[in-house]
Amino acid sequence: MPDLAINIAGLHFKNPVTTASGTFGYGDEFLDFIDIGRLGGIFVKAVTGKNRDGNPYPRMAETASGMLNSVGLQNKGVDHFCREIYPRIRDFNTHIIVNVSGSTVEEYVEVAARINELEKIPAIELNISCPNVKLGGMAFGTVPSMAEEVTAEVRKVYKKVLMVKLSPNVTSITDLAKAVVDGGADAITLINTLLGMAIDAERRRPVLSTITGGLSGPAIKPIALRMVWQVHKAVQVPIVGLGGIMNATDAIEFILAGASAIQVGTANFIDPAVSIKIVDGIEAYMDRHKINTVADMVGALRTE
Amino acid sequence: MEFKKLVQDLQVAEVTRLNKRHFILDLLAPEKLPLILPGQFVQALVEDSPSTFLRRPFSIHSVDYKKNTLRLMIQVKGEGTRHLASLKTGDHLNLIYPLGNSFSLPFTKDVLLVGGGCGVAPLLFLAQFLSQNNIHPTILLGFRTREEVSEIETYSRYGKVLVMTDDGTEGEKGLVVDHSIFQRERLDFKKIFCCGPDPMMKAVAKIARMHKTDCEVSLENTMACGFGVCLCCVTPTDKGNERVCVEGPVFNINRLTW
Numbered sequence: 326m327p328d329l330a331i332n333i334a335g336l337h338f339k340n341p342v343t344t345a346s347g348t349f350g351y352g353d354e355f356l357d358f359i360d361i362g363r364l365g366g367i368f369v370k371a372v373t374g375k376n377r378d379g380n381p382y383p384r385m386a387e388t389a390s391g392m393l394n395s396v397g398l399q400n401k402g403v404d405h406f407c408r409e410i411y412p413r414i415r416d417f418n419t420h421i422i423v424n425v426s427g428s429t430v431e432e433y434v435e436v437a438a439r440i441n442e443l444e445k446i447p448a449i450e451l452n453i454s455c456p457n458v459k460l461g462g463m464a465f466g467t468v469p470s471m472a473e474e475v476t477a478e479v480r481k482v483y484k485k486v487l488m489v490k491l492s493p494n495v496t497s498i499t500d501l502a503k504a505v506v507d508g509g510a511d512a513i514t515l516i517n518t519l520l521g522m523a524i525d526a527e528r529r530r531p532v533l534s535t536i537t538g539g540l541s542g543p544a545i546k547p548i549a550l551r552m553v554w555q556v557h558k559a560v561q562v563p564i565v566g567l568g569g570i571m572n573a574t575d576a577i578e579f580i581l582a583g584a585s586a587i588q589v590g591t592a593n594f595i596d597p598a599v600s601i602k603i604v605d606g607i608e609a610y611m612d613r614h615k616i617n618t619v620a621d622m623v624g625a626l627r628t629e
Numbered sequence: 630m631e632f633k634k635l636v637q638d639l640q641v642a643e644v645t646r647l648n649k650r651h652f653i654l655d656l657l658a659p660e661k662l663p664l665i666l667p668g669q670f671v672q673a674l675v676e677d678s679p680s681t682f683l684r685r686p687f688s689i690h691s692v693d694y695k696k697n698t699l700r701l702m703i704q705v706k707g708e709g710t711r712h713l714a715s716l717k718t719g720d721h722l723n724l725i726y727p728l729g730n731s732f733s734l735p736f737t738k739d740v741l742l743v744g745g746g747c748g749v750a751p752l753l754f755l756a757q758f759l760s761q762n763n764i765h766p767t768i769l770l771g772f773r774t775r776e777e778v779s780e781i782e783t784y785s786r787y788g789k790v791l792v793m794t795d796d797g798t799e800g801e802k803g804l805v806v807d808h809s810i811f812q813r814e815r816l817d818f819k820k821i822f823c824c825g826p827d828p829m830m831k832a833v834a835k836i837a838r839m840h841k842t843d844c845e846v847s848l849e850n851t852m853a854c855g856f857g858v859c860l861c862c863v864t865p866t867d868k869g870n871e872r873v874c875v876e877g878p879v880f881n882i883n884r885l886t887w
Binding site for chain 2: 350355392394594
């Protein structure tokens with residue numbers, strides 16, 4: 326029996342399969358479909374300092390092998406998360422990791438400090454890469470000095486595992502990766518959505534209310550794989566890879582490219598039980614290839 | 630009321646073509662159907678259609694607990710629905726269901742159902758449900774043209790049916806809100822249930838407000854997941870942006886901003 330467990334920045338995951346923020350709610354929406362205790366972890370919906378209504382409808386456009394969204398970080402704020410949501414999810418038998426977002430360095434720091442107090446949350450994922458908010462968000466994730474600064478400021482108040490989620494909408498993903506590692510990141514998540522656009526030619530109008538939005542799904546997988554590979558070679562910290570993973574084979578590809586764990590995102594919308602199928606599929610692959618541990622596969626791409 | 634959501638392969642028991650653009654799928658469930666209420670919907674997986682990436686939401690047209698089947702009425706709009714139209718008896722269709730909330734049971738017998746286009750789909754199930762509760766509604770159905778007028782006999786089992794066509798080839802001519810029942814000084818109904826294109830529902834809501842008549846509408850916003858996690862299908866309400874797939878699809882017009 327292969328061992329699916331993996332250590333990421335000192336945190337023990339029972340397997341490398343987690344779910345991406347914004348595609349899995351707070352986890353309890355999936356209780357009808359799966360045993361979430363079988364997942365390595367859950368990255369819950371982004372939390373900001375104050376309530377955010379998000380962007381106006383329409384917020385979604387289906388595209389070739391993917392979709393665009395412009396939800397805009399709709400959530401009820403960190404107070405509501407700590408008071409209403411945390412108590413109902415704290416005892417899930419998997420790692421609950423909170424995606425922390427903001428418009429200013431102060432907001433990121435404030436939210437991170439609050440989440441730091443929550444006993445059962447072992448890590449945060451700093452979201453410096455949302456393309457759908459006017460202020461902050463992706464701006465922090467596209468300028469290395471700003472990415473380093475916000476990471477360093479959060480690092481001062483956040484004492485547990487600090488992951489930083491990178492935007493692919495940059496010229497050099499490795500410059501951003503190095504910057505957040507310099508700022509004190511324990512691990513890197515990549516990639517967030519790619520900035521895209523959809524047009525309704527008949528109406529001569531954009532499909533999304535915000536005109537542009539974030540592209541996800543299998544359409545972005547080749548780009549995500551390339552970025553995981555580049556970042557794996559450029560920095561020492563572990564990588565959580567995502568971008569268009571629909572099945573176990575996709576997940577294995579990310580691990581071979583250098584990811585220590587993966588996130589299942591958009592695929593959850595189509596098959597709410599897909600994450601568990603990916604856990605089983607990774608185990609079957611390791612069995613077939615006689616691989617004992619996930620760590621043996623990380624970055625094990627043969628390029629000679 | 631919390632409904633356990635199922636992901637199931639249902640077997641196509643029968644495909645009925647209503648006209649060029651609309652067809653009916655009767656789907657046999659692999660185990661006993663759960664309780665389903667009128668207004669709820671399914672998310673159907675369209676397989677082998679590469680350009681259809683996401684599931685497609687459809688209102689439940691009716692439920693037959695004896696045969697253990699549920700019925701969908703579908704309008705061919707694009708690649709996904711064209712693919713569904715090609716399903717044959719014995720094929721399988723994967724559904725997530727039952728999803729969303731439902732129409733409420735009214736406290737009056739003076740009930741009007743208004744449907745236009747594919748928006749008539751949930752109203753058959755609602756009419757059945759009302760008639761089981763001894764309410765026999767007036768059912769106003771709008772179609773483009775005579776060729777698309779369908780299932781009138783079925784609806785007639787549960788209430789009085791009024792037909793309206795855009796071109797006047799059957800029933801009264803015009804949009805549903807132009808129907809003579811709306812032109813009187815006083816409206817004969819104390820409750821309206823409506824489903825159809827947004828402009829139609831907004832027009833019906835305006836009439837309902839004018840007459841201070843209680844009105845529920847079923848929204849058809851585009852959605853990715855259908856079970857509350859993607860936050861794509863929201864509509865502005867008195868509580869901010871709410872999910873049409875969970876807090877809806879049925880909303881009382883007093884809660885909406887239109």
